Amino acid sequence: SKELLGQYKIKVPDGRLAKTPEEAESRCREIDSERYVVKAQIGAGGRGLAGGIRFAATPSAVRDEAGKLLGKALVTEQTTAEGEVVASVFVEAAVKIADSFYIALVIDPASGQPTLLASDKGGVEFEQMTRMDPDLVGALALTGTGKKGVSSFLAERGFPKGKTDAAAELILSAQRAFSDNDMTLLEINPLVLSEDGEWIAVDAKSVLDDNALFRHPEFESFLETNDWSAAERIAHENDINLVKLDGSIGVIVNGAGLGLATNDMLVAAGGSPANFMDIRTTATSFQIAKGVELILEDPQVTAVFLNVHGGGMTVCDTVAEGVAFAYSRSERKLPIVARLAGQNSSWAERILKDRHLPFETYPDMSAAISRVVELAKSGGR
Secondary structure (H helix, E strand, O other), X not given: OHHHHHHOOOOOXXXXXXXXXXXXXXXXXXXXXXXXXEEEOOOOOOOHHHOXXXXXXXXXXXXXXXXXXXXXXXXXXXXXXXXEXXXXXXXXXXXXXXXXXXXXXXXXXXXXXXXXXXXXXXXXXXXXXXXXXXXXXXXXXOOXXXXXXXXXXXXXXXXXXXXXXXXXXXXXXXXXXXXXXXXXXXXXXXXXXXXXXXXXXXXXXXXXXHHHHHHOHHHHHHHHHOOOOHHHHHHXXXXXXXXXXXXXXXXXXXXXXXXXXXXXXXHHOOOOEOEEEEEOOOOOHHHXXXXXXXXXXXXXXXXXXXXXXXXXXXXXXXXXXXXXHHHHOOOOOOOEEEEEEEOOHHHHHHHHHHOOOOEEEOOOHHHHHHHHHHHHHOOOO
């Protein structure tokens, strides 16, 4: 993220990536600084409060701090209870901070346009502060808004007088990075005003739209080196988006929106999803079977919820065929609660019945969720 921001003339601290304590010590000697920061590289936020960001005064101290992080699991409020193993650290120059702020660029779901989120309160406790006071963050639609409009908005949000024009220039540069690289999120927290009066992006996070990867072959290497689990990698290779969670209900869903809504409803009903799943429209029944097998292999799963709305390229019977294939190859015959709607739903139910799968069907989503939560809590019995 910082590398991308640097390409758009946004100032970031000088930093290097390291995968061993010795490399961290060596790389930090290339950085001209009186003090250093060692940051755990994981795919979740909340590192600062979890001890994943450490300060060091000398290269040898950098080595020691890197050694405390590398190879260890870091548990934050955004990871599972097992946490994420730190495979690399980022060593960078420490910044003398006068004040911290927060900015982010997102796509407004109503208008489909880039929107600026900004707050005069940034830093590691930002998320906790916004839970207590959502009004800390203001929003501004960026389409058609120039430097003057952004500067005025920042002044209204409490950014320091005399510095809003420079901050607006940085934000407009960030907007170009956001659009040019097909991002769905670009977050800078904290955006700091240094003691020298410069705006510096001390920490940054970006989310790239997978659907736009065909326009960005330069990002393909990220997919090869990211920290997916083995299950998530197998799912991705089979046109399924899968995120492992720590619950007991295996979730089989087509569509990201339906998947998120399903997991929310399961939690609201007192259940705990074991995964998030989004079967892509291009997935075949054999590929779907691979994803279902991953769920059946999870020893924490005691019941399966099949929630499919057939339409477009993904019809209900294709998903049902995938489920049937997976069950035919697995020794675990976990109970299935199915809610099937849309194209070929009746045919999908017929497939599950003919293959003698242990399933119950419910036309109503709420009733189906209540039943699968009940089954999961009883251990699938």
